[in-house]
C-alpha cells in the first residue's frame with residue numbers, strides 16, 4: 444500500500460514538473476511603456492560589479508514611480524526588503540524560472556499572489572544599493588533546475604547554470 448502511494452506521488456510530482464516546463468512563457472519588458480533602448484544589452488555578466496562581482500541581470504531604466512509589470516505569468520514567492528536589492532519581488536513563472544525585480548519604490552502584490560504577464564505589480568525606484576543612482580529595475584531570471592551546459596570560464600561562470608540573460612530573452616520576444 445505505502446509503496447503504491449509513493450509511486451503514485453512520485454508520478455504526480457514528475458507530471459507536475461513536466462507541465463511546468465511545458466507552460467508557455469509570455470515574456471514582456473517589465474516596465475510600463477518600456478522599450479528595448481531602456482537597458483544596455485551588454486551588461487549581463489559585466490564586471491566589476493560591486494559586491495555582486497558580476498552583474499547577474501540587466502538594469503532597465505525608467506522614471507521613478509513608473510509601473511513595474513510582471514514579466515510573465517506566475518506566483519509571487521517573495522515580496523520584501525533585502526540589503527542590496529532594496530524592495531524586491533520574486534515571481535515563479537513557467538519553466539521553473541524565477542523572475543526577480545529589485546530596487547523598487549513600492550510593490551502592490553503580496554507573497555502568494557498569482558500574477559499575469561503585463562500586470563502592474565509595483566513601482567520603479569532606487570531602493571537598496573541603487574540609492575542615489577538613477578531609478579531602474581534590476582531584472583534577473585533564475586532557473587531552479589540548473590542548465591549545466593551553460594557553465595563557462597568567465598568569472599563566477601558556474602553561476603550561469605542558474606542565471607539566464609534577460610536581455611536575450613526579451614529581445615527574442617520583440
Ligand SMILES: [Zn+2]
Nearest residue numbers: 500501502581
Ligand atoms: Zn542590476
